[in-house]
Amino acid sequence: xxxxxxxxxxxxxxxxxxxxxxxxxxxxxxxxxxxxxxxxxxxxxxxxxxxxxxxxxxxxxxxxxxxxxxxxxxxxxxxxxxxxxxxxxxxxxxxxxxxxxxxxxxxxxxxxxxxxxxxxxx
Amino acid sequence: xxxxxxxxxxxxxxxxxxxxxxxxxxxxxxxxxxxxxxxxxxxxxxxxxxxxxxxxxxxxxxxxxxxxxxxxxxxxxxxxxxxxxxxxxxxxxxxxxxxxxxxxxxx
Numbered sequence: 291x292x293x294x295x296x297x298x299x300x301x302x303x304x305x306x307x308x309x310x311x312x313x314x315x316x317x318x319x320x321x322x323x324x325x326x327x328x329x330x331x332x333x334x335x336x337x338x339x340x341x342x343x344x345x346x347x348x349x350x351x352x353x354x355x356x357x358x359x360x361x362x363x364x365x366x367x368x369x370x371x372x373x374x375x376x377x378x379x380x381x382x383x384x385x386x387x388x389x390x391x392x393x394x395x396x397x398x399x400x401x402x403x404x405x406x407x408x409x410x411x412x
Numbered sequence: 413x414x415x416x417x418x419x420x421x422x423x424x425x426x427x428x429x430x431x432x433x434x435x436x437x438x439x440x441x442x443x444x445x446x447x448x449x450x451x452x453x454x455x456x457x458x459x460x461x462x463x464x465x466x467x468x469x470x471x472x473x474x475x476x477x478x479x480x481x482x483x484x485x486x487x488x489x490x491x492x493x494x495x496x497x498x499x500x501x502x503x504x505x506x507x508x509x510x511x512x513x514x515x516x517x518x519x
Binding site: 334335336337349351385390396397398399400401402403404405 | 446448454455456457458461467499501503506507508509510511512513
């Protein structure tokens, strides 16, 4: 079955960096677009970044553009999110999610990981 | 940016009752809408996509309708496991966005 397992969250000081990983199994990773979605009680669910199945295109929410970088390793079936210059507003549960479409993003989130919590605090 | 609003914020019902949840878009989004269910401590789960199509493994008591700006998620007869928060999500426009959610709780 499809599995997505996030890791790398934790408590970090403002201005510091963190790298999230999402290990996947149960499907052909290289065929699917992947997303990072975050959730907070105050702002709800927010799509942070998306990467095409082959890594050829990447898009970011304005709130993280220039600070976050999404990447993937199709040989390792793993998705990443490099987060730099973190602020308190980045505190959230971060989920990786697999797109519903193959070789083209439909922007429907078919499968989700269990999430990894990022807390930015001094 | 296209904004999604959901109503009501909370719906208090008993098992066996019918639930009707609404999602409204500030501009037309054709049928580019999904519904998700989220239970405490869990990730969201895709229920409906393209406004009316059930995702794999979703029971047929869940149904979606609507197009343009007005959408509805109907749960025909609530099961105990259906008490949760439900979110709508549009895929039109960048970035794709979610509604604030409707909590369905036990009356």
